[in-house]
Amino acid sequence: MPVPMPDINLIALLPEILILLVAMGVLLLTAWSRETTQPLLGLVAMAGVALAGGILLIQTGMTTTTFGGLFVLDPFASAMKLLMLVATLLPLLMSWDYLARHRLDIGEYFVLTLFALLGGMLMASSGDFITLYLGLELMSLSIYVLAAFNRDDPKSNEAGLKYFVLGSMASGLLLYGISLIYGGAGGTGFAAVAQAMGEGGGHAPGIGLRLGVVLVLAGMAFKIAAAPFHMWAPDVYQGAPTSVTAFMAAMPKIAGFAAIYRVLLEPFGPMQSQWGPILQFLAVASLAVGALAAIAQTNIKRMLAYSSIGHVGYALIGLASGTELGFRSVLIYLAIYIFMNLGTFALILVVNNAGVGDEINDYRGLAKKRPLLAFLMAIFMFAMAGIPPLAGFIGKFYVFMAAVKAGMIGLAVTGVLFSAVGAYYYLRVVQRMYFEEAETAFRMEVGLLSRLVIAVSTLAVLYWGLLPGGLIDWAEASIRPLL
Amino acid sequence: MIPVADIVFYLLAAVLVIAALRVVTTRNPVHSALFLVLTFFTAAGLFVLLRAEFLAAILVMVYMGAVAVLFLFVVMMLDVDFAELRRGALSHLPVGLAVGGVILVELIIVALAQHSAGPVTEPAVAVPNTLAIGRVLYTTYLLPFEIASLVLLVAMIGAIVLTLRKRPDVRKQVISHQLARTRDQAVELKKVASGEGA
Numbered sequence: 001m002p003v004p005m006p007d008i009n010l011i012a013l014l015p016e017i018l019i020l021l022v023a024m025g026v027l028l029l030t031a032w033s034r035e036t037t038q039p040l041l042g043l044v045a046m047a048g049v050a051l052a053g054g055i056l057l058i059q060t061g062m063t064t065t066t067f068g069g070l071f072v073l074d075p076f077a078s079a080m081k082l083l084m085l086v087a088t089l090l091p092l093l094m095s096w097d098y099l100a101r102h103r104l105d106i107g108e109y110f111v112l113t114l115f116a117l118l119g120g121m122l123m124a125s126s127g128d129f130i131t132l133y134l135g136l137e138l139m140s141l142s143i144y145v146l147a148a149f150n151r152d153d154p155k156s157n158e159a160g161l162k163y164f165v166l167g168s169m170a171s172g173l174l175l176y177g178i179s180l181i182y183g184g185a186g187g188t189g190f191a192a193v194a195q196a197m198g199e200g201g202g203h204a205p206g207i208g209l210r211l212g213v214v215l216v217l218a219g220m221a222f223k224i225a226a227a228p229f230h231m232w233a234p235d236v237y238q239g240a241p242t243s244v245t246a247f248m249a250a251m252p253k254i255a256g257f258a259a260i261y262r263v264l265l266e267p268f269g270p271m272q273s274q275w276g277p278i279l280q281f282l283a284v285a286s287l288a289v290g291a292l293a294a295i296a297q298t299n300i301k302r303m304l305a306y307s308s309i310g311h312v313g314y315a316l317i318g319l320a321s322g323t324e325l326g327f328r329s330v331l332i333y334l335a336i337y338i339f340m341n342l343g344t345f346a347l348i349l350v351v352n353n354a355g356v357g358d359e360i361n362d363y364r365g366l367a368k369k370r371p372l373l374a375f376l377m378a379i380f381m382f383a384m385a386g387i388p389p390l391a392g393f394i395g396k397f398y399v400f401m402a403a404v405k406a407g408m409i410g411l412a413v414t415g416v417l418f419s420a421v422g423a424y425y426y427l428r429v430v431q432r433m434y435f436e437e438a439e440t441a442f443r444m445e446v447g448l449l450s451r452l453v454i455a456v457s458t459l460a461v462l463y464w465g466l467l468p469g470g471l472i473d474w475a476e477a478s479i480r481p482l483l
Numbered sequence: 484m485i486p487v488a489d490i491v492f493y494l495l496a497a498v499l500v501i502a503a504l505r506v507v508t509t510r511n512p513v514h515s516a517l518f519l520v521l522t523f524f525t526a527a528g529l530f531v532l533l534r535a536e537f538l539a540a541i542l543v544m545v546y547m548g549a550v551a552v553l554f555l556f557v558v559m560m561l562d563v564d565f566a567e568l569r570r571g572a573l574s575h576l577p578v579g580l581a582v583g584g585v586i587l588v589e590l591i592i593v594a595l596a597q598h599s600a601g602p603v604t605e606p607a608v609a610v611p612n613t614l615a616i617g618r619v620l621y622t623t624y625l626l627p628f629e630i631a632s633l634v635l636l637v638a639m640i641g642a643i644v645l646t647l648r649k650r651p652d653v654r655k656q657v658i659s660h661q662l663a664r665t666r667d668q669a670v671e672l673k674k675v676a677s678g679e680g681a
Contacts, residue, residue, distance in 0.1 A: 003618045003622050005622050006622060006623055020633070027640070067626040070626045070627065106644075108640060112641070112644070115633065115640075118633070122630060130627045131627055134630040134634060135630065137634050138637060141634060141637050141638060141641065142637050144641070145637070145640070149645075
């Protein structure tokens, strides 16, 4: 009996295929090259990511599904993948000196980074829970290894192991949820699940399906480090090599949000009354943890971990509102977030090259020795705190506006309050840099690539803070076909 | 008529839950691994009840045959006092016998249930399930199949990156070096005057 093949349109997968080929190529080159030439493989990886970005730009606007609906290419997927490519390219660029200093610049570092990116891209394009789960596993597994990459450092090992054990449990939750949904809906395709969930008219679609929704959301919340599934984040952010922390704080968050978008809008679309309150709870819990726990931190990487939990909380407010404006505001927030965050990490990596530690107190007096660096750091801190006219304000403004328009005034007010609390610990960094005496000389070279990343991030934060029109249009064009 | 399928299902399910609980509650890691074997086997029995013989066979071969044995290896390589372990070898016997006995009983029950009651559940598909899985695995689910292969590749790369170390202080056997040695390099003749050798 002949078995029908599904339609296969490899054009739709071109960026993924390119990233895969570059990853495989770098892997082979790693095996055949000396250790001294391996850092150059980073350039190959970056070129591959940039080329994939070019293909994505050409693909923008294309809408097609392939592999019988397992893989979806639409403007939303393209937009999310573009953000992921940026969130991979910038960390690779800025970690050049750091990797060389810590002797981490071996080929496998770049291979694993590319595989993590590939997993994230597949998540953004998934049209089926199976593709979603496998993309998630590919991304997570690569990042577990990256977190432990500095294997002579016990803290890095601890970070990798913690992330792995807790991440496996989250994957278990997610899989259990998917299997319950499969049991209730009779299929894993998003369209089939949406149909099954819609049958009950939006309410009471069976306990199995409802439990499945909760478990899937819990698994996803773990991946984006939303409270109360955030326990791993501070330790892993602190222990992992700083270049990996920068990558981890950007790319997987975009991928996680892309997956949440897909799941909420397609299969769980008919169950908004079910997931709305869950997301509201996650948002408020993340805001509280992000703002309150960060105050007590003395390590800047730990502080940024809590800060990223808080940022996830703001983004979740937009999702919880469940309106078109809300979904658009999250995309705007994420685009701004990666530039604020990566700019900050680029500066941390630069300061780290001077042999300075990761404690907030190590930044004392930076303004007196390196005024420009301190000024730029202050810009990013103000942006994260959401102070106008920087881009961070625009992101928060749209999220709160979406919540207010959806009638969730309480949620918006909570967000504003925690935003004020959060400003305290961002400004504390500024206070240390400007109003205390320097203990070290901060003698370091700022590499060309790091300068490039810092310049791009600063420009993005300043430009979008003043003229966000282009960003808003882009977000709207990306999100509309999905609704 | 006695609902054979239901009785067998609840029996297997009860054993499965108890064995899974014992995996995490027992103190001895070796016992823990043995209960894990029992858990896998009972789950395989449930698959047979569902007429998914292929999955059952895979579960037995991969999880019991490979994964559980690997666990046992790891458990034994961990910081376990070997003298203690050997001294208590007889104390493992009851647990081992119990696990083996339960597996044997389950085998008989499942076999009897199939013979006495015919198909205990309706077959999920008309074709043999190995064929059914094969058909969709390389067609409908081609993309996930390929991604799964990448997940395995990353696992392999990760394991190598995190554990392979070049250690300069270790003397490796290089056979070509050994073969290339000449008599002059390897043998040194010393004249020792008679009576002065130590």
